[in-house]
Amino acid sequence: MNKKQLFEQIKSKKSFLCVGLDPVLENIPKHLLKYENPVLEFNKQIIDATKDLCVAYKPNTAFYESMGLKGWETLIKTWQHIPKGIFTIADAKRGDIGNTSAMYADAFFNEDKSGMSFDSITVAPYMGKDSVGPFLEYKDKWVILLALTSNTGHSDFQLHKTPEGKLYEEVIRISSQWANSEQLMYVVGATRGSEFENIRRLAPDNFLLVPGIGAQGGSLADVCEYGLNKECGLLVNSARAIIYASKGEDFAEKAREEALNVQKEMEQILLSAKLI
Amino acid sequence: MNKKQLFEQIKSKKSFLCVGLDPVLENIPKHLLKYENPVLEFNKQIIDATKDLCVAYKPNTAFYESMGLKGWETLIKTWQHIPKGIFTIADAKRGDIGNTSAMYADAFFNEDKSGMSFDSITVAPYMGKDSVGPFLEYKDKWVILLALTSNTGHSDFQLHKTPEGKLYEEVIRISSQWANSEQLMYVVGATRGSEFENIRRLAPDNFLLVPGIGAQGGSLADVCEYGLNKECGLLVNSARAIIYASKGEDFAEKAREEALNVQKEMEQILLSAKLI
Numbered sequence: 001m002n003k004k005q006l007f008e009q010i011k012s013k014k015s016f017l018c019v020g021l022d023p024v025l026e027n028i029p030k031h032l033l034k035y036e037n038p039v040l041e042f043n044k045q046i047i048d049a050t051k052d053l054c055v056a057y058k059p060n061t062a063f064y065e066s067m068g069l070k071g072w073e074t075l076i077k078t079w080q081h082i083p084k085g086i087f088t089i090a091d092a093k094r095g096d097i098g099n100t101s102a103m104y105a106d107a108f109f110n111e112d113k114s115g116m117s118f119d120s121i122t123v124a125p126y127m128g129k130d131s132v133g134p135f136l137e138y139k140d141k142w143v144i145l146l147a148l149t150s151n152t153g154h155s156d157f158q159l160h161k162t163p164e165g166k167l168y169e170e171v172i173r174i175s176s177q178w179a180n181s182e183q184l185m186y187v188v189g190a191t192r193g194s195e196f197e198n199i200r201r202l203a204p205d206n207f208l209l210v211p212g213i214g215a216q217g218g219s220l221a222d223v224c225e226y227g228l229n230k231e232c233g234l235l236v237n238s239a240r241a242i243i244y245a246s247k248g249e250d251f252a253e254k255a256r257e258e259a260l261n262v263q264k265e266m267e268q269i270l271l272s273a274k275l276i
Numbered sequence: 277m278n279k280k281q282l283f284e285q286i287k288s289k290k291s292f293l294c295v296g297l298d299p300v301l302e303n304i305p306k307h308l309l310k311y312e313n314p315v316l317e318f319n320k321q322i323i324d325a326t327k328d329l330c331v332a333y334k335p336n337t338a339f340y341e342s343m344g345l346k347g348w349e350t351l352i353k354t355w356q357h358i359p360k361g362i363f364t365i366a367d368a369k370r371g372d373i374g375n376t377s378a379m380y381a382d383a384f385f386n387e388d389k390s391g392m393s394f395d396s397i398t399v400a401p402y403m404g405k406d407s408v409g410p411f412l413e414y415k416d417k418w419v420i421l422l423a424l425t426s427n428t429g430h431s432d433f434q435l436h437k438t439p440e441g442k443l444y445e446e447v448i449r450i451s452s453q454w455a456n457s458e459q460l461m462y463v464v465g466a467t468r469g470s471e472f473e474n475i476r477r478l479a480p481d482n483f484l485l486v487p488g489i490g491a492q493g494g495s496l497a498d499v500c501e502y503g504l505n506k507e508c509g510l511l512v513n514s515a516r517a518i519i520y521a522s523k524g525e526d527f528a529e530k531a532r533e534e535a536l537n538v539q540k541e542m543e544q545i546l547l548s549a550k551l552i
Contacts, residue, residue, distance in 0.1 A: 022376075062376045065383035068390035072348040095400060096369055097427035100298075100338045107341035114344040124371060124400040126422055128429020146402055151373035153404020156450055160438045167436065167443065174432055 001087050001119045002140045003182050006207070007231045009055045009085065011276050014267040016232050017259060018056035018089065018209065020239025021046065021078060022063045027244060029251045039067070042251075043078045046243055049252040053259040056087040056235050058209075076115045087235070089144065089209065090118040098130035105134045109141050120144050122187060122209070125171045129178055136179050143184055147171050147199065150189025150212030172202045181205035188227075190218020190236070196226035207233050214241035220262070224269050232275055238262060277363050277395045278416045279458050282483070283507045285331045285361065287552050290543040292508050293535060294332035294365065294485065296515025297322065297354060298339045303520060305527045315343070318527075319354045322519050325528040329535040332363035332511050334485075352391045363511070365420065365485065366394040374406035381410045385417050396420050398463060398485070401447045405454055412455050419460055423447050423475070426465025426488030448478045457481035464503075466494020466512070472502035483509050489538075490517035496538070500545050508551055514538060 001009075010016050021043050028042045035041040047057065064075035082088055090108040095101060104121070111117035120142035123132055135143045148158055148168040158168040165173070172186060181203070188199055190212035199208065208227055212218035213236055220236060227234050242262075246254035270276045286292050297319050304318045311317040323333065340351035358364055366384040371377060380397070387393035396418035399408055411419045424434055424444040434444040441449070448462060457479070464475055466488035475484065484503055488494035489512055496512060503510050518538075522530035546552045 060372070060376055060379075062370070062372055062379035062383065066379040066386075066389055068383075068392070069345070069349050069352060071383075071390070073345050076345060093372055093400070093403075094338070094369065096336070096338055097425065098429075100336055103336075103338035103342040107338065107344075107347075110342075113342055114347070116344070124369070124402050126400050126402045126433060127369075127425050127427060128432030128434070130427050130429040132429075149373065149403050151403060151406050153374075153406040153408075156404030157402060157443070157446065158404070160436075160443065160446060162436045162438055162443075167433070167438075170436060171433065 003207070003231065006055070006087055009087070010232045010270075013052065013055055013263070014270055014276055015053055015055055015263040016234050016236055016266055017054040017262050018058050018235045018237040019046070019050050019054045019242055019259065020091070020211070020237050021057055021059040021243070022239045023243065024063065025067065027247065029247050029249060031249050037070070037074060040074045040077050043074070044081050045252040046255050047081055049256040050242065050259040051083055051086060053256070053263045054086070056089055057082050058089040058091045058237055060091040079116045079118065088118040088120070090116070090121045093122050093124050093146065095124040095127050095131040097127065098133060101131045102134035105138065109135065109138045120185070122146065125175065132175065132178055136183055141183070143179065144209050145171065145175050145184065145186055147186040148188050148192050148195055150191045150218065154189065154192070169198070169202060172199065176203065181207070185209055185235075187211065190220070190223050193219065193222035196223060200226055200229065204229060205233070207235060209235045209237065211237040214238050220265060220269070228269070228273050228275070232270065236266075279483070279507065282331070282363055285363070286508045286546075289328065289331055289539070290546055290552055291329055291331055291539040292510050292512055292542055293330040293538050294334050294511045294513040295322070295326050295330045295518055295535065296367075296487070296513050297333055297335040297519070298515045299519065300339065301343065303523065305523055305525060307525050313346070313350060316350045316353050319350070320357050321528040322531050323357055325532040326518065326535040327359055327362060329532070329539040330362070332365055333358050334365040334367045334513055336367040355392045355394065364394040364396070366392070366397045369398050369400050369422065371400040371403050371407040373403065374409060377407045378410035381414065385411065385414045396461065398422065401451065408451065408454055412459055417459070419455065420485050421447065421451050421460065421462055423462040424464050424468050424471055426467045426494065430465065430468070445474070445478060448475065452479065457483070461485055461511075463487065466496070466499050469495060469498035472499060476502055476505065480505060481509070483511060485511045485513065487513040490514050496541060496545070504545070504549050504551070508546065512542075
């Protein structure tokens with residue numbers, strides 16, 4: 001999916017919500033355990049209940065890998081169930097030397113080889129340019145580079161001062177020489193509200209993937225105040241608040257209600273910003 | 277496996293060789309294509325031919341993920357085939373927020389959940405302490421943190437100056453507060469020979485996992501000059517030079533010859549250093 005198509009989807013759905021598909025077998029409703037693959041059934045029902053309210057789905061690969069071979073199969077089948085036209089993010093935080101990153105690109109972008117073809121993958125920046133390059137060779141596929149993350153450990157290295165600025169600023173500044181805003185997004189935690197103004201100065205045109213709303217404590221209003229740009233420029237992720245809105249038989253219905261609440265809030269924000 | 281057991285293995289095998297199990301279907305001998313799982317058969321024969329000459333095996337997860345569901349199954353079965361008592365490294369370069377890294381720990385350390393229980397995993401440091409912590413909760417399991425990598429992109433961020441030193445030095449200095457040398461190793465590329473003296477000053481007791489010998493151009497002698505410590509402290513990885521020593525029917529035999537050459541060189545180094 002290219003940037004124009006993504007923005008069109010945002011305008012038509014009046015939403016920039018990304019739903020995080022991070023299921024844990026122990027946390028899904030008990031009535032689903034009768035299915036041959038309860039986690040897949042859970043994901044399918046969540047997707048079916050929210051697909052008109054969000055513009056992206058983001059399965060975090062860790063949740064699938066933790067379930068072994070069956071988990072990897074669930075990841076593939078979850079990707080297959082997401083309707084075409086919705087932006088898909090493999091939240092995999094990969095990155096390796098060039099020839100090995102090319103293998104990761106096959107894993108997540110090359111359906112013929114791996115059974116999956118996400119629109120994008122999250123990548124850790126530590127190994128530099130050649131760890132990112134192979135992903136950029138796929139037309140209309142995206143790298144979403146970790147910049148300033150939502151966790152407490154963000155302060156261990158990301159805020160380190162360098163002669164040119166903080167490390168995360170350097171990650172944005174240097175990586176923007178590798179690709180433009182048609183293929184490169186950044187992860188910026190919603191819990192980092194005060195830094196959004198600064199990030200928009202460095203990356204005015206890039207989409208930002210923003211986790212940390214809800215369970216992690218970030219505020220949508222704070223993020224949008226400085227994060228919005230002329231093409232929206234934000235994909236705001238919510239996982240637990242939506243997928244675990246209820247742990248009963250009404251989980252999908254409650255997930256929809258929660259997603260609808262967020263979509264309505266986003267619609268107001270888009271209207272106020274005159275983007276729709 | 278704990279550090280003492282690892283050093284005992286090094287002394288008894290007179291080797292600190294790690295064999296990188298990074299198979300690509302297109303590159304494995306044609307006569308293996310008759311097997312139901314050619315890549316698994318390739319790995320098994322490589323393991324059987326080299327297991328008395330190396331102390332560790334390191335499958336890079338990218339090579340398996342690129343083959344989809346069958347690839348993940350091959351990774352699990354490859355781990356199962358490695359004899360107990362040999363150190364196993366999941367070269368996965370993972371790392372996420374704390375509760376998600378706990379899922380990756382399940383994926384690679386918790387056999388009951390995932391079918392695999394490697395001794396160690398490589399982790400990218402960018403997300404900081406809580407991205408590493410969950411792996412350290414497993415007794416006698418290791419985090420191998422990326423410090424100074426072998427690829428060209430190492431210079432994009434790892435050498436950035438901070439007030440306390442280069443970024444990779446900060447990674448070593450700060451992470452050494454999270455765990456001691458009984459659970460923490462560092463990845464240092466063999467192509468970074470001139471930095472080994474400096475790294476040993478910062479991490480005198482930690483094992484270093486050293487890729488980049490052979491195909492990537494690093495020298496074993498250069499690495500050992502400054503890298504060896506009183507418990508050897510080095511695991512030197514070789515992948516392509518061993519596993520593709522021949523692409524014919526004699527591939528396992530030739531892999532053994534190549535591994536034996538490296539083991540003999542390592543034996544001389546260990547003797548010269550009076551470690552055996």
